[in-house]
Amino acid sequence: MKEIGINTEYITLGKFLKYVNAVDSGAVAKMVILDGLVLVNGEVDTRRGKKLREGDVVSFEGIDYVIKYED
Incomplete structure (x- = not known):
């Protein structure tokens, strides 16, 4: 699982x-996203504007990314 840092909410x-x-x-x-190829927290999400926050896990093409907040 890859940790990805963001510095916004x-x-x-x-x-x-x-x-x-x-x-x-x-x-x-x-x-x-519309084709259902992206999972957010283990479920297909077809909303391009879905807000991802710290702790959310995005899965795409066999790679899992976890969102981490960084100052």
């Missing part, structure tokens, strides 16, 4: 996928 799912370089663009992020 939350990050949206679409932006997160770009932030960790899991996708090349927002358009690709939208497609993989």
Whole structure:
């Protein structure tokens, strides 16, 4: 599991996928999210604007990312 640090209260799912370089663009992020290929805390979430906060786990292409808040 990869720990990913953010320094804001939350990050949206679409932006997160770009932030960790899991996708090349927002358009690709939208497609993989709508296709149900991304799990948030073990469940499919098709909302590109889903707010991810500390402790949330995102799974995509066999990689699990956990959100950690950093000052």
